[in-house]
Amino acid sequence: MNHYRSLRIALLGAGSVGSQVARLLIEQQHELAARVGAPLELVGIGVRDVDAKRDVELPRELLTDDLETLVAGADIVVELLGGIEPARTLLLEALAAGADVVTANKALVAAHGPELFEAAAVVGAHVAYEAAVGGAIPIIRPLEQSLAGDRVTRVMGIVNGTTNFILDRMHTEGSSLEDALATATALGYAEADPTADIEGFDAASKATILASLAFHTEVPADQVHREGITGVTDAMVQQAERGGRVLKLVAICERVAGEDGADRVSARVHPVSLPGTHPLAAVHEAMNAIFVTAESAGDLMFYGAGAGGPETASAVLGDLVSMARRHVAGGPGMPVSTHANLGLAPFADVLARHELALTVADRPGVLARIAGLLSEHGVSVESVRQDPSDGSASLVLGTHTASEGRIASVLEALEQQDDVERIDSVIRLID
Amino acid sequence: MNHYRSLRIALLGAGSVGSQVARLLIEQQHELAARVGAPLELVGIGVRDVDAKRDVELPRELLTDDLETLVAGADIVVELLGGIEPARTLLLEALAAGADVVTANKALVAAHGPELFEAAAVVGAHVAYEAAVGGAIPIIRPLEQSLAGDRVTRVMGIVNGTTNFILDRMHTEGSSLEDALATATALGYAEADPTADIEGFDAASKATILASLAFHTEVPADQVHREGITGVTDAMVQQAERGGRVLKLVAICERVAGEDGADRVSARVHPVSLPGTHPLAAVHEAMNAIFVTAESAGDLMFYGAGAGGPETASAVLGDLVSMARRHVAGGPGMPVSTHANLGLAPFADVLARHELALTVADRPGVLARIAGLLSEHGVSVESVRQDPSDGSASLVLGTHTASEGRIASVLEALEQQDDVERIDSVIRLID
Numbered sequence: 001m002n003h004y005r006s007l008r009i010a011l012l013g014a015g016s017v018g019s020q021v022a023r024l025l026i027e028q029q030h031e032l033a034a035r036v037g038a039p040l041e042l043v044g045i046g047v048r049d050v051d052a053k054r055d056v057e058l059p060r061e062l063l064t065d066d067l068e069t070l071v072a073g074a075d076i077v078v079e080l081l082g083g084i085e086p087a088r089t090l091l092l093e094a095l096a097a098g099a100d101v102v103t104a105n106k107a108l109v110a111a112h113g114p115e116l117f118e119a120a121a122v123v124g125a126h127v128a129y130e131a132a133v134g135g136a137i138p139i140i141r142p143l144e145q146s147l148a149g150d151r152v153t154r155v156m157g158i159v160n161g162t163t164n165f166i167l168d169r170m171h172t173e174g175s176s177l178e179d180a181l182a183t184a185t186a187l188g189y190a191e192a193d194p195t196a197d198i199e200g201f202d203a204a205s206k207a208t209i210l211a212s213l214a215f216h217t218e219v220p221a222d223q224v225h226r227e228g229i230t231g232v233t234d235a236m237v238q239q240a241e242r243g244g245r246v247l248k249l250v251a252i253c254e255r256v257a258g259e260d261g262a263d264r265v266s267a268r269v270h271p272v273s274l275p276g277t278h279p280l281a282a283v284h285e286a287m288n289a290i291f292v293t294a295e296s297a298g299d300l301m302f303y304g305a306g307a308g309g310p311e312t313a314s315a316v317l318g319d320l321v322s323m324a325r326r327h328v329a330g331g332p333g334m335p336v337s338t339h340a341n342l343g344l345a346p347f348a349d350v351l352a353r354h355e356l357a358l359t360v361a362d363r364p365g366v367l368a369r370i371a372g373l374l375s376e377h378g379v380s381v382e383s384v385r386q387d388p389s390d391g392s393a394s395l396v397l398g399t400h401t402a403s404e405g406r407i408a409s410v411l412e413a414l415e416q417q418d419d420v421e422r423i424d425s426v427i428r429l430i431d
Numbered sequence: 432m433n434h435y436r437s438l439r440i441a442l443l444g445a446g447s448v449g450s451q452v453a454r455l456l457i458e459q460q461h462e463l464a465a466r467v468g469a470p471l472e473l474v475g476i477g478v479r480d481v482d483a484k485r486d487v488e489l490p491r492e493l494l495t496d497d498l499e500t501l502v503a504g505a506d507i508v509v510e511l512l513g514g515i516e517p518a519r520t521l522l523l524e525a526l527a528a529g530a531d532v533v534t535a536n537k538a539l540v541a542a543h544g545p546e547l548f549e550a551a552a553v554v555g556a557h558v559a560y561e562a563a564v565g566g567a568i569p570i571i572r573p574l575e576q577s578l579a580g581d582r583v584t585r586v587m588g589i590v591n592g593t594t595n596f597i598l599d600r601m602h603t604e605g606s607s608l609e610d611a612l613a614t615a616t617a618l619g620y621a622e623a624d625p626t627a628d629i630e631g632f633d634a635a636s637k638a639t640i641l642a643s644l645a646f647h648t649e650v651p652a653d654q655v656h657r658e659g660i661t662g663v664t665d666a667m668v669q670q671a672e673r674g675g676r677v678l679k680l681v682a683i684c685e686r687v688a689g690e691d692g693a694d695r696v697s698a699r700v701h702p703v704s705l706p707g708t709h710p711l712a713a714v715h716e717a718m719n720a721i722f723v724t725a726e727s728a729g730d731l732m733f734y735g736a737g738a739g740g741p742e743t744a745s746a747v748l749g750d751l752v753s754m755a756r757r758h759v760a761g762g763p764g765m766p767v768s769t770h771a772n773l774g775l776a777p778f779a780d781v782l783a784r785h786e787l788a789l790t791v792a793d794r795p796g797v798l799a800r801i802a803g804l805l806s807e808h809g810v811s812v813e814s815v816r817q818d819p820s821d822g823s824a825s826l827v828l829g830t831h832t833a834s835e836g837r838i839a840s841v842l843e844a845l846e847q848q849d850d851v852e853r854i855d856s857v858i859r860l861i862d
Binding site for chain 1: 462466730733739750751
């Protein structure tokens, strides 16, 4: 096995992750060869502009802008270009030629995962994408392999570092959302245009991937209910803290029992209020963590850096070494299992406890009328907190578990109600 | 692939984990067959006494006390007997016959792992042991595969639920060690004879396994420095809390730079004092967690139930499904990599900050003499806290980073010192 031929590695992309992968492949070539049982030969680095300035100095002779030719001769293609095209076409070509693929491209896997997995299955190749969710955190492999004999019931993850940083600062330093976002931008945690992060698009891509894996079911990205953090106010943060809780933006993928008894899958992204003692509550700054509940295993959590060049490169290299070992040992890739293909649960069927914060007229009978309105819609009240506030009153109603559909009709009815001046916020509680 | 023949599974042991594995194999046979691509046929359950009473009712016709015959006809042997013999001999026979092996037996893997891995490599079979460390927590596969392209620098784990439960109760409820142990026994977290847990033997077996994996180096169990929790006092708990810290029993496996510049491996088990903000500090009750630091990935943590029948069965089934998929797909097992074979660092070379709590005579010049003594041994003092106490004084000295060897000679010298009435405790700090 020590005399196995070199494995030809084609690297696509030399950004913050790609340049670290190239550096490690070159610096640690002896160590990696010993671990794999064969040398890993970096045959080229495909970039748009070979003369662009880069963080890490890369050997000039490896850079090429002819990505198609580079891919054609490779045993393993590592795709770190990001975006859909040309990544998708290049990887389909690579797979058709029998190469294995490693990618960190969450948008591509979320949108075109099934197409790539099918192309791989045809030739017995493999697509690995550990780095696409949770950066350095091993989560794909545990879901795919370690929990392969268990039934996952829920995956709940802090999978976006930017929004976790912002919410964490709002709690720990009392910052406003705007100030915390400005700090995140200054520290390089947020992009110049933070929309993909703060509106939850990034987390929604990851929810798609996690839901597909955990429930052996394809979940299209446009079926993920998505709310970002732009609606989170100081008042909501304080309200959570009064209850010993913290607000976190999470991606939730859950097995939901439908009314017909058949299991469905719900995938959604929105802020939740967690008890301060929940393991996810201790995830600070821009760190990520994924909390998994399975029938036999119980609760598991996977914690680490969700982004960053070297951190993400670690996950890419882990995939690369596993795949290279398989080349040396022989044997085809493992097909991805979507055999369950559960239906998707509409967001309206999802259950949660809610806290509705309202500004109401300060007059007799208001509470009774509002409680009656909730009851008419089948939502029962668990707790009430009322504070006077300048002629009006601020009212926080905690509900028992209710479906999102019922809560939506309650909110609609509250908006028509004369007593209600304003609906200040709706927070979902998770225990 | 749907017409692949059944895979013959032999189960050894029908205790709390084994009976759950049997139940899941029977109850979820259709789901598992779909995931694997072939039926998993439980051909027999090897037990000492087929008539013994069990937690889960198992089909009488599957039980046998002829373990050798059972093993001989299996594709995959699942060993949940515990202890060294007859487990070791049966698994060597199974491997020699080409069967794959799944085991949760930490004592066996710690003591005879290399022998089993070699026997597997000879025939291209595989030994999987995810359940041997951290129960339900996926930690073996992440270390073996996800971090395969990175350099692990430290693994620090709460890998024993009993001792974590006891220390947690001492902190959260102010219990004494004796009371907390009694509660642990009453709740079924501690065995009638708790020695293996509270003296750190169980954690030391796991340290051996983790160190071997993380550093590609065989670490014999008798090379693991081991201290349990029996020396932990209420005063030590309070001292930690005054500094915003908590005491945890951890297994630490670390890459240590030797004086010759070559890396060595240190594996040890002892209580440490962690900052309250450390992710491991939030691991309560009998939960386990393993905190891994790697050069590129940074800090990762894996959290979950470290014991329990169904929880451990989840990890066993994960291994079993992975192995069965490999049978269906074809291709040999991956040999275990011990190619680095680093030397072992003596405990005396390990570095840490320490807190030395002393009861000293309350007379002039004591502090200066004691500080001078530390300095003579090359240990420098970072913080001092002195409280009078009935004619004597209680003195807590925080040191800068110093080797265990230097601290040991300081302690020896302090014992000879007239000013020192008693050495109350030595606590190692980790940040």
